[in-house]
Amino acid sequence: MAFRNLRVDFNHPVPVGREFEYVNQAIVSGHLSGDGSFTKKCQALLEQELGAKKALLTTNCTHALEMMAILLDIQPGDEVILPDFTFVSTVNAFVLRGAKPVFADIRPDTLNLDETKLEALITPKTKAIVPVHYAGVACEMDAILEIANRNGIPVVEDNAHGLFGKYKGKWLGTFGVMASQSFHETKNFSCGEGGALLINAEKYIERAEIIREKGTNRSRFFRGQVDKYTWVDIGSSYLPSDILAAFLLGQLEMREKIQTHRQRVWETYRSGLSDWARQHGVGLPFVPAHVEQAWHMFYLLLPNLETRQRFIQYLRERGVYAVFHYLPLHLSDMGREFGGQPGDCPVTESVSDRLVRLPFYNDLTPSDQELVIAAVQEFKF
DSSP states (O other): OOOTTOOBOSOOOOOOSSHHHHHHHHHHHTOOSSSOHHHHHHHHHHHHHHOOSEEEEESSHHHHHHHHHHHTTOOTTOEEEEESSSOHHHHHHHHTTTOEEEEEOBOTTTOSBOGGGTGGGOOTTEEEEOOBOGGGOOOOHHHHHHHHHHHTOOBEEEOTTOTTOEETTEETTSSSSEEEEEOOTTSSSOOSSOEEEEEOSGGGHHHHHHHHBTTBOHHHHHTTSSSSOOBOSOOOBOOOOHHHHHHHHHHHHTHHHHHHHHHHHHHHHHHHHHHHHHHHTOBOOOOOTTEEOOOOOOEEEOSSHHHHHHHHHHHHHTTBOOBOOOOOGGGSHHHHHTTOOTTSSHHHHHHHHHEEEOOOOTTOOHHHHHHHHHHHHTOOO
16 A cells, blocks of 8 residues: 555544634624633533533643642642553642652553552542543542542542543543543644533532632622622632633534544544454553443554554654653652652553554544554554
8 A cells, every 4th residue: 555645643633513603703702711601601511411510611631630639628748649651730730739649550451540559559648539531431430439438538530531431321520529621632622722620529619610710709709699809719810711612612512423433433443453453462442341432542552662663653654643652650750759660550661661542533534544554554563
């Protein structure tokens, strides 16, 4: 097969609905700052679809995580358990409050936090457990919640990958007291940069509104609950522009179309590469029977680091842009400052060396995907 003129990017954000129309409406309305009509529509849609008590759009998922750390009143010296295989935002949000991260190794099948290792990491200083639903495949939430509840520790979900995924029929992002969402351009639903905080425990709602509004009770003022608003707590400016919310609404309204397309892409990769993977000892994504995934990504687990690096270069030379993913947090410069040592999280260390993500986006065409699969199959081990 000829690859000379092929270029398939890893990601390609694309409008799929009324994004431009809504952005224009936002501009014409004269309300470009946060908490305009499109922000409210996005929040209402998330609340209605997921059953969350409150959804608050944020400038990005990182800021939603930072808000969670403030709402949990994380203090210097507190410990927070999170998977070693995740993006730095998951850990930074809590380290910014003075917490010590405790890195949990991951399961070799789903690449999620290994719930069988969780209880041994809990100490009297543990103030939160942060499961991350990697690739939009749910963590084992029954076991995690049972351990957390027995020890009186709140669970907050990093659901950056998992919007509209389910665990045993229940939406991801609705298990913990709070959850963060991402609308970065690499996610299923995007406004370039954006996020949301989902709140499932009512006691956090009022303070979350205050923190999001720079520490003021501005939301109560606009509801007519106070005569004027003032500074009442710590906080920051976590409101996205209503222009971004307008674009996001266009995406969320097309969620069924987007998810149907992504499911088709994922299943095409699976069917096209299963035999090849089996022949060459390559791992493919694992989705437990009791999980409905969010169709966020498709990855391969190559035999070793050398093969992975050669594979990525091989694809790139044929115009296919595949990429690796997270490095182990405990072996990063910052992770070592918290005591991380080689061998602490062996599954994470192995997976990080071997994982490759294939191109996956909302307008990946069947013909381009066919070329990607052909390029993968022609790689020589």
